[in-house]
Amino acid sequence: MEYIHIDTCPVCGHNHSELANTCIDYYATGEKFEIFRCANCGFLFTQDFPSENSIGRYYDTKDYISHSDTNKGIVNKLYHMVRNHMMKKKADIVRTHTHSSAPWLLDIGCGIGVFLSEMAKRGWSVKGIEKNKEAREFAHRNFGVAVNGPEMLDKFEESSFGVITLWHSLEHLEKLNETLKSIHKLLVENGTVFIAVPNAASEDAAHYKEMWAAYDVPRHLWHFTPDTMRLLVEKNGFGIEKIYPMPFDAFYVSMLTEKYKNNKLHFLSGAITGLKCFFKASKNPGKSSSVIYVLKKAETVNFRV
Numbered sequence: 058m059e060y061i062h063i064d065t066c067p068v069c070g071h072n073h074s075e076l077a078n079t080c081i082d083y084y085a086t087g088e089k090f091e092i093f094r095c096a097n098c099g100f101l102f103t104q105d106f107p108s109e110n111s112i113g114r115y116y117d118t119k120d121y122i123s124h125s126d127t128n129k130g131i132v133n134k135l136y137h138m139v140r141n142h143m144m145k146k147k148a149d150i151v152r153t154h155t156h157s158s159a160p161w162l163l164d165i166g167c168g169i170g171v172f173l174s175e176m177a178k179r180g181w182s183v184k185g186i187e188k189n190k191e192a193r194e195f196a197h198r199n200f201g202v203a204v205n206g207p208e209m210l211d212k213f214e215e216s217s218f219g220v221i222t223l224w225h226s227l228e229h230l231e232k233l234n235e236t237l238k239s240i241h242k243l244l245v246e247n248g249t250v251f252i253a254v255p256n257a258a259s260e261d262a263a264h265y266k267e268m269w270a271a272y273d274v275p276r277h278l279w280h281f282t283p284d285t286m287r288l289l290v291e292k293n294g295f296g297i298e299k300i301y302p303m304p305f306d307a308f309y310v311s312m313l314t315e316k317y318k319n320n321k322l323h324f325l326s327g328a329i330t331g332l333k334c335f336f337k338a339s340k341n342p343g344k345s346s347s348v349i350y351v352l353k354k355a356e357t358v359n360f361r362v
């Protein structure tokens with residue numbers, strides 16, 4: 058096993074950080090991992106996480122939902138309902154922020170290609186990047202979309218894409234700044250980037266503390282808040298044009314957390330907590346369970362926040 062120890066904050070470059078939470082990998086191994094907070098900018102990251110070559114076994118259970126299409130179990134059913142609803146919402150958001158001609162779209166961490174398939178149906182030319190080989194094959198076989206491995210990210214030509222999306226994938230990527238630099242290069246001058254990630258400053262994160270299922274250690278390496286995301290993207294030549302809340306994620310995350318707590322009534326307890334967090338966040342999008350960040354290159358950003 059090879060572990061990555063973070064001495065220098067990937068967001069602000071300072072080298073002093075402290076323990077914020079100790080979390081358990083409920084999903085796959087039951088192992089403990091520590092989340093550290095940068096003493097300067099407050100960025101949260103999983104400390105000593107398995108390297109890209111060693112992390113495979115932490116994804117290695119049959120029902121990793123973003124890569125599978127099973128419909129078993131009430132939490133999974135709910136996940137799929139929300140996923141379909143959110144996919145349509147995402148497609149609409151992409152349209153809202155994009156110029157009329159349908160350009161090339163790249164989805165990084167596209168999983169089995171559900172979003173790419175939806176966008177292709179809407180007339181977009183699409184490409185995907187996905188590190189899981191089985192998911193890539195599934196996407197090709199079932200949706201006929203072109204999906205490459207992560208090595209392809211540096212092989213596309215400069216300014217190839219008008220839209221680049223990362224739906225709940227940036228938090229999984231070891232090379233955080235490098236990925237954002239590649240995206241900057243691949244994006245046309247007036248292009249748009251959409252990044253959805255769990256929000257460590259959310260109501261549900263505050264409620265569940267170290268139990269919060271969206272810490273999802275060690276698969277989630279980085280735990281963003283609106284403040285730290287802003288610092289990170291500005292450092293890499295982007296500006297945030299708009300932030301969309303994804304408050305429905307509070308239901309799924311709360312149910313999953315209650316399930317991890319071995320609560321037999323996890324569906325009910327999760328629904329109640331999810332509802333409370335949903336309402337609290339409805340008054341403040343920065344407290345939403347997950348957030349979609351809309352980015353433009355810094356020189357072209359048109360602030361609508």
Ligand SMILES: [Zn+2]
Nearest residue numbers: 066069095098
């Ligand atoms: Zn920092």
